[in-house]
Amino acid sequence: MERLLIKIDVIKKILENESDFENKEFGGYLIIENNIISDLIIDVKFSDFGYVLLGINKLLKHETKFGFIKGWFHKHPINGYSSMDKNTMIDLTNFWGECYSLILQQNRKLLYIYTILNEKRQFEIKKSFEIDLNNFVK
Amino acid sequence: MADKIKIQVNQMGKQREEVTLEKGQTINDLKNLLGLSNLELNVVDPDGNKLEDTHVVKTNVTVIPRIQGGSFNSIGSMSSETDILPDVINSYTPRNRIGNNNIKKDLVCSEDLRFVSLVDNGGLFKVNIPLNSLNDQKHLIASLSIVKQIIDFEKREFKVNLGDKGKYYIRLDKNPIARRINILKDEWDNPFIAFKSPHYLCMGANLEGYNAFFLSKNFLGCLELVCAVLQSKDDSNGYRKWKDC
Numbered sequence: 001m002e003r004l005l006i007k008i009d010v011i012k013k014i015l016e017n018e019s020d021f022e023n024k025e026f027g028g029y030l031i032i033e034n035n036i037i038s039d040l041i042i043d044v045k046f047s048d049f050g051y052v053l054l055g056i057n058k059l060l061k062h063e064t065k066f067g068f069i070k071g072w073f074h075k076h077p078i079n080g081y082s083s084m085d086k087n088t089m090i091d092l093t094n095f096w097g098e099c100y101s102l103i104l105q106q107n108r109k110l111l112y113i114y115t116i117l118n119e120k121r122q123f124e125i126k127k128s129f130e131i132d133l134n135n136f137v138k
Numbered sequence: 139m140a141d142k143i144k145i146q147v148n149q150m151g152k153q154r155e156e157v158t159l160e161k162g163q164t165i166n167d168l169k170n171l172l173g174l175s176n177l178e179l180n181v182v183d184p185d186g187n188k189l190e191d192t193h194v195v196k197t198n199v200t201v202i203p204r205i206q207g208g209s210f211n212s213i214g215s216m217s218s219e220t221d222i223l224p225d226v227i228n229s230y231t232p233r234n235r236i237g238n239n240n241i242k243k244d245l246v247c248s249e250d251l252r253f254v255s256l257v258d259n260g261g262l263f264k265v266n267i268p269l270n271s272l273n274d275q276k277h278l279i280a281s282l283s284i285v286k287q288i289i290d291f292e293k294r295e296f297k298v299n300l301g302d303k304g305k306y307y308i309r310l311d312k313n314p315i316a317r318r319i320n321i322l323k324d325e326w327d328n329p330f331i332a333f334k335s336p337h338y339l340c341m342g343a344n345l346e347g348y349n350a351f352f353l354s355k356n357f358l359g360c361l362e363l364v365c366a367v368l369q370s371k372d373d374s375n376g377y378r379k380w381k382d383c
Contacts, residue, residue: 074207084208
């Protein structure tokens with residue numbers, strides 16, 4: 001049996017916020033515990049159609065979880081990831097040595113991408129798959 | 139020891155660590171010390187106040203990488219297998235909206251603008267635009283009033299130099315219906331980005347102000363400033379045909 005990688009509460013948070021940002025992107029920070037995405041802190045500083053910049057105000061209120069953030073989530077109106085998304089993944093992977101990225105795509109499939117710095121210290125996608133949120137009910 | 143201070147640095151997703159600094163050292167010095175000078179970061183004090191690079195460090199600080207997502211172009215998709223991304227594409231994100239068909243006097247380029255270098259075929263006209271050079275405080279303000287000279291699209295091919303990222307080419311479709319701006323790497327045959335704007339309008343240049351850019355309409359009908367900032371002042375012999383936008 002494949003190991004559960006994302007807690008259902010994270011999916012619920014995404015679904016709860018989805019309608020609030022219908023025509024805009026939104027995003028947040030992923031809490032990683034034992035290689036599982038266990039929580040999501042939604043924190044948006046600026047969002048528009050096709051762009052989101054994460055904020056820090058809500059993040060700073062989660063002091064106990066601060067050390068466990070190893071990833072980011074955002075929704076966007078295309079399928080796949082963009083060059084900006086890739087740049088962010090590279091920056092964060094360089095910062096942490098690994099990075100979990102979740103992207104809610106236009107097709108409402110959640111794109112999971114786990115990236116690492118490999119033995120040659122090169123950015124590498126280690127794992128990626130999709131989760132169809134159409135199968136979930138709010 | 140009197141000239142040194144010890145502070146706690148709390149980096150997001152990492153263990154806290156104690157760092158010893160000389161008195162008078164700044165946030166920028168701290169970033170260098172931590173090997174984070176290449177990253178865009180938010181550094182805040184214990185009260186959550188953002189600290190600028192020139193701020194002299196006196197208290198514990200919290201370090202948070204700046205995280206943004208954008209989605210004008212899709213460059214990759216899901217794969218169930220381990221995959222190494224191709225070493226390309228650190229290009230601009232052309233989505234600087236300035237209103238639905240309303241040309242405002244000032245264009246405020248949002249912070250996600252990624253600049254490129256632009257050199258024409260004859261090497262007469264150099265545009266060097268830094269990548270990842272903007273942050274919250276550095277919004278580029280461009281004014282439409284600088285569009286004094288509009289370059290005709292008869293000249294359809296440009297080289298793009300992204301420094302260590304390689305050289306690229308911009309080719310403008312001759313097909314007036316397609317009207318795409320293709321970005322190609324090294325060879326003409328393999329575009330890695332087709333800037334699918336149906337209505338690119340013009341390329342503007344102001345040699346006096348060292349600015350050059352494409353103006354285009356995106357699929358929402360919004361005007362976009364695609365790239366800008368000319369660093370060297372060369373003659374404009376490469377662009378003889380000017381017209382109003």
